[in-house]
Structures are given as C-alpha cells and as structure tokens.
Amino acid sequence: xxxxxxxxxxxxxxxxxxxxxxxxxAAPDTFHIPPRAMRESxxxxxxxxxxxxxxxxxxxxxxxxxxxRMWVVxxxxxxxxxxxxxLDNDPGAAENVRLHQEDFIVFGPEHVADIx
Numbered sequence: 071x072x073x074x075x076x077x078x079x080x081x082x083x084x085x086x087x088x089x090x091x092x093x094x095x096a097a098p099d100t101f102h103i104p105p106r107a108m109r110e111s112x113x114x115x116x117x118x119x120x121x122x123x124x125x126x127x128x129x130x131x132x133x134x135x136x137x138x139r140m141w142v143v144x145x146x147x148x149x150x151x152x153x154x155x156x157l158d159n160d161p162g163a164a165e166n167v168r169l170h171q172e173d174f175i176v177f178g179p180e181h182v183a184d185i186x
Contacts (some may be wrong), residue, residue, distance in 0.1 A: 077176060080125050084167035087175075088121035088137055090183035109179035112153060116144045119184035120177055127166040139183060142175050152178040 079086050094103045103109070112118060119139050126134040142155035153176070160171045 078168075080123065083169065084127070084164065085122050085124045085161075085169050087177055087181045088123050089180045090121055091180040093121065093183070103183050104185050106179060108185060109182040112144050112179075112182070112185070113147055114144050117141050117158065117186035118144065118153070118155065118177075118182045119186065120175070120181050121183055122161065122169070124161065124164075124167060124169070126164040128164070130165075141186060142177070145174065151176050 077087075090101075090103045094101045109118075119141055122138045122140055124136065124138055125132055138159075138161065140157060140159035140161065143158050144153055144155045146154040155175050155177065157169070157171055157173045157175055161167065161169045
C-alpha cells in the first residue's frame with residue numbers, strides 16, 4: 071500500500087475532508103447520514119462516501135471551490151489514524167490539487183456521509 075495522504079489541507083493539498091457529522095447537525099432535516107455505530111464498523115471492501123472540500127487554482131488564483139461527494143473503498147479499518155481507503159472516483163485535475171483516483175485517504179467515522 072502506498073503512503074496514505076493523511077489529514078490533507080486546502081493549503082497543502084488543495085483539498086480537505088468535511089465532517090459529515092457537522093453537516094448533519096447543522097441541517098438535521100435535510101442532511102442525513104448513517105448511524106454512528108454503522109460508520110464505526112466499516113470493514114475492508116466496504117465503500118464510504120466522503121465529502122471533499124476542493125479548491126481549484128489556475129495561474130495561482132482560485133477559480134472554483136466546492137464540496138464533492140466521492141466514494142472510498144475501505145482498505146484498512148480501525149488503524150491508529152482511523153480508516154484507510156482508496157479513492158474510487160476521478161476528482162479531475164488542477165494545478166494545486168494533489169488528489170487522484172486510487173489515492174489512499176485517511177478518515178474517521180465523522181467523515182462518512184453514506185455507506186454503499
């Protein structure tokens with residue numbers, strides 16, 4: 071397994087994960103996520119939908135910023151840093167975004183917006 075990207079930041083990687091728990095708490099009537107027990111019991115081979123806040127730059131200036139929902143296939147569960155999964159979507163390309171399909175992503179149950 072390649073080195074996971076860890077807890078990425080907009081400044082360093084052009085993206086960061088958004089807490090699905092915080093989104094659900096802010097809009098409980100419209101933003102639903104699986105129960106915490108389900109989000110804490112994922113196993114290798116399961117898929118989880120995460121929220122990626124991505125900032126796109128061209129020529130050094132921001133041209134777009136938004137949250138994309140993308141699937142990650144669980145590769146390792148309950149590690150010291152959380153889950154490790156492989157990105158199962160193509161996030162596109164931008165000069166500042168260090169994120170590609172099949173990259174390894176570190177995340178916790180708080181980031182899981184859906185389970186496939």
